[in-house]
Amino acid sequence: MHPVYGATGIIAYSSQYAVDENSILIIKDGASVGRVQYVTGKYSAIGTLNYLTTKSGFSLKYIYYLLSYFNFDKYKVGSGIPHIYFKDYGNELIYCPSIKEQNKIARILWQVEKKIDLEQILLDAYSLQKQYLLKNMLI
Numbered sequence: 001m002h003p004v005y006g007a008t009g010i011i012a013y014s015s016q017y018a019v020d021e022n023s024i025l026i027i028k029d030g031a032s033v034g035r036v037q038y039v040t041g042k043y044s045a046i047g048t049l050n051y052l053t054t055k056s057g058f059s060l061k062y063i064y065y066l067l068s069y070f071n072f073d074k075y076k077v078g079s080g081i082p083h084i085y086f087k088d089y090g091n092e093l094i095y096c097p098s099i100k101e102q103n104k105i106a107r108i109l110w111q112v113e114k115k116i117d118l119e120q121i122l123l124d125a126y127s128l129q130k131q132y133l134l135k136n137m138l139i
Contacts (some may be wrong), residue, residue, distance in 0.1 A: 002065040005045045007032050017042040024064045025139055026084075033082045038064045050086055057099050061106035074113030 001013040007027045027105045036062065045051055052067075054060045075089045075117045096102060118136040 002042045002044065003039075005037070005039060005043060005049060005084075006047050007035075009037070011046070014044060016044070018044040019051060020038045021053055022060055023053050024060065024067060026052065026067070028085070029083050030081060033076060033084050034070075036064060036067045036070075058096060059102035059106050061097060062096070062102035063094075065106060065109045093101065 001015060002017040003010040004014050005025055007030055020042045022038070022040045023043075025039055025045055026048050027033050027035045027048060039051075052063070054063055070089075070092075072084050074088060075084045077085070083086040097105075
């Protein structure tokens with residue numbers, strides 16, 4: 001079974017898939033317009049998402065981290081439900097050093113991201129421990 005992605009992440013699984021490569025998903029419609037997600041392997045995506053892959057000589061992870069902080073606001077259109085279109089933001093120029101540098105930057109950012117995830121897990125555990133201790137202290 002292969003994941004089917006929507007704006008909130010995996011929304012279903014299917015025996016069929018539309019894409020068979022690592023990609024960056026970009027929400028193109030709705031409240032979370034411009035949010036990006038890195039996905040791997042075989043998957044499908046619903047119509048509210050665009051997917052990007054890279055050409056040879058570019059690091060997909062580097063582009064993902066770059067787009068994670070990219071400001072899509074100037075490309076939003078629509079009075080009710082915001083939309084962004086690749087034809088608009090696809091011409092934006094971004095800084096891409098050599099592939100070696102892209103991979104190095106992406107590797108460092110991935111390590112920082114994993115460290116942040118670990119620290120969040122610890123913070124959540126300490127919060128639960130604090131709640132437990134306070135509850136039992138005030139019996």
